[in-house]
Amino acid sequence: MSDGQIKVLIVVDKSDYLLVIKNILAPLDCKIITARSGTEALNYMRSCEFALVLLDIRVQEMDGLEIAERMRASERTKGIPIIFITANSVDQDSLFKGFEVGAVDYLLKPIKPNLLRSKVRVFLDLYLQKQLLKIQAELLESKVSELLELKKVNCHLESISSLDGLTGIPNRRTLDQYIGMSWKNALRERQPLSIIMADIDNFKSYNDNYGHLQGDECLIQVAKSLVSCIKRPNDLVARYGGEEFIALLPNTGKKGASIVAERMRECIEKLALQNSQSQVAHYVTISIGVAEIIPTPFDSIADFIKSADNALYMAKYAGRNIVHMGTHCQLKSNNRLLPKTSKSFREIVEGVWLAKRGQVKTILSQLLGA
Numbered sequence: 001m002s003d004g005q006i007k008v009l010i011v012v013d014k015s016d017y018l019l020v021i022k023n024i025l026a027p028l029d030c031k032i033i034t035a036r037s038g039t040e041a042l043n044y045m046r047s048c049e050f051a052l053v054l055l056d057i058r059v060q061e062m063d064g065l066e067i068a069e070r071m072r073a074s075e076r077t078k079g080i081p082i083i084f085i086t087a088n089s090v091d092q093d094s095l096f097k098g099f100e101v102g103a104v105d106y107l108l109k110p111i112k113p114n115l116l117r118s119k120v121r122v123f124l125d126l127y128l129q130k131q132l133l134k135i136q137a138e139l140l141e142s143k144v145s146e147l148l149e150l151k152k153v154n155c156h157l158e159s160i161s162s163l164d165g166l167t168g169i170p171n172r173r174t175l176d177q178y179i180g181m182s183w184k185n186a187l188r189e190r191q192p193l194s195i196i197m198a199d200i201d202n203f204k205s206y207n208d209n210y211g212h213l214q215g216d217e218c219l220i221q222v223a224k225s226l227v228s229c230i231k232r233p234n235d236l237v238a239r240y241g242g243e244e245f246i247a248l249l250p251n252t253g254k255k256g257a258s259i260v261a262e263r264m265r266e267c268i269e270k271l272a273l274q275n276s277q278s279q280v281a282h283y284v285t286i287s288i289g290v291a292e293i294i295p296t297p298f299d300s301i302a303d304f305i306k307s308a309d310n311a312l313y314m315a316k317y318a319g320r321n322i323v324h325m326g327t328h329c330q331l332k333s334n335n336r337l338l339p340k341t342s343k344s345f346r347e348i349v350e351g352v353w354l355a356k357r358g359q360v361k362t363i364l365s366q367l368l369g370a
């Protein structure tokens, strides 16, 4: 019995009265269903949805109060509003009992047509609003799951793409691949490799103050400026994550890296993006940590990045908006394995690495000669 029309159920056992009520409600935009007994009424309620039930308190076989109790006991029908129709002589106890079992209103006989119509109209409006809210909630739910799905797809696309979705510069995945490649080259050619790690100062308060969207815009501007600071074709600037960026400079030592790092710091200063909440300046600034290495087989990329991170930490610690030149990686490889005084020892160590490339004989003779 689902034809899309709002339905009102009238449960009255006297056919002449039923007809009167039906006629009174005829001008309303709803479908009137009638039942002459409790069993018939409950059967109707099981098979379709009603906006309202008008229930005569005196119905044969099962009185109105019992019908209401049974309605409240069922999940499907317990939310349907009930208006009891009752004789003027109804006692107070029955009235209270009616409200206890879920009546929302009473109508006293003889029924006044205008009163009945306006009461029913109110419940029809409420029902419509409830339906509307239900549809809106469903729409919202499906929008949320659509967005979640989209976010998942975006994450996946970003993970397989080489560019950062927000700033359009190379992403961390690309950076990892590029560091791996540059590291191997530097190792083979015994060339220096430098890393510049930059982090926007007090960016959390920037977001809190100007909103996340403006925060995103700021990241785009910073990324663009950092990219404009590198000049060599082999240099790479990538978004490392959040508000952190890394520039990788192959064949570049500490001196060159410090020049580029300082240029980057100044460049962001010159952007003059207002940041009234910064502890450092009235505009957006970055702190920078720099690390340099001439890698050996005993060094690791992770340690190299860590030393840039340590240097960045020092820059933050020293007050932000500065460049801190780290030395950790370089010192580590020199001190631990390659004492400056022991040139032949250094050669042997490097030779051990060459052994991996099949030059065992050379190594053995070097070792025997050492």
Ligand code: GH3
Pocket (backbone or CB within 6 Å): 166, 199, 200, 201, 202, 203, 204, 205, 207, 211, 212, 213, 214, 215, 216, 219, 241, 242, 243, 316, 320
């Ligand atoms: P510090 O000077 O010590 O670096 O402080 P900070 O506030 O910059 O550092 P913190 O790590 O506390 O906060 C980083 C902020 O960067 C928090 C986070 O909301 C924001 N952030 C990270 N990724 C994004 C992004 O993609 N868009 C925006 N708008 N904000 C981001």
Ligand code: MG
Pocket (backbone or CB within 6 Å): 199, 200, 242, 243, 244
């Ligand atoms: Mg950070």
Ligand code: MG
Pocket (backbone or CB within 6 Å): 199, 200, 201, 202, 203, 204, 243
């Ligand atoms: Mg920061």
